[in-house]
Amino acid sequence: MAEILIIEDDVAIHSLIKETLDLHGYNTISAYSGTEGKMLIAQNNVDLVLLDLMLPGMNGKEFLQEIRSYSTIPVIVITAINDQNWIVELLTNGADDYITKPFNVKELLARISIQLRHASKFSVGNSAEIQYKDIRVNLDTREVIINDQTLSLTGREYAILLLFLENPQKVFSRANIYESVWNEPFFDNNKTINMHISNLRSKLNLANTAYIKTVWGIGFKFD
Template identity: 75%
Template structure:
């Protein structure tokens, strides 16, 4: 059974999330602070995290930063912050999706389904490992190494890297990347894709090689 960790200190919202998820046959674990969430994450097999930001003790941003050091588990941030800068900053720091309060439960369930479907698709279709020049990926553990040095990618960055490695030299438009990785029609601005590509480039730069080439007027390719 799929296990979702809810980290939310508002009792009413937490209860709503827990009830809605369990009605849809998800197993849930409950945490009411970032510190408690971190402990449960270490002790349990978690498939997805729903994360509030304004938490007692360790806040949501700190929690996200901690788990992204060694895990690519999907994280959906649920927050009252609705400005574009906050959303982009959270996505840059490792969130896989972002939904603002108040939220529609059906929309949230759809977003959860997309994240889980993508994670399952990656697992089912994968070999045990993949290597391209000096980039090595263990597809079971999702560990990525360059020249034997581990690099830590978010779920989106990992999915984009796999897309490129499975199709070297192929030119992808921003819409191609979005629809392949997000598994939904492209309706966002170019900023989202550009941000993820920029972050991935920076993390791959430890090899002193510019793997991701910009094809002006079209998109990107991996070379």
């Protein structure tokens, strides 16, 4: 079963999450600060992180920025802040999803399941690599390299890139991308797709090619 790291310093909330996940068969690891969480990731094979933001020492935002420098592990942020600008900043800085406090445990379980299902979609048993022009992707380590430089991608950005790499020249509507990557019905959420595409384009700038093309009135393609 998946190994989930809980980084939450509120003992009551931490206990609620742990008991819920244990009850549903997940293996859990507990951390009460960002520094402790970083250490546990280095020591364990963690499949997903549940991350509080207001943490002692290294806070959640700092933890997220650091972990994204070397890992695409799915991270769901748990926060009491319900401000859209703040949420957009979190997603831009590497969060794969978020849930606001107080939360429904059924919703939390559903979001965890979606992230794990999506991550496992691209896991392989044998070493495999995708190469397209200047881009190399190691499917085992989820490492993305352009011109000998490693990119730091979020889980969503990595999934969108793989979708394009597996289907070069195919035109994807925003609904196609959202439903393939998020595994949820698309509800005209153009802002979310546009933000992730914009971030991915910026990170691919190391290449000598503008890979992601906008097909006006339809969506995007990888060329």
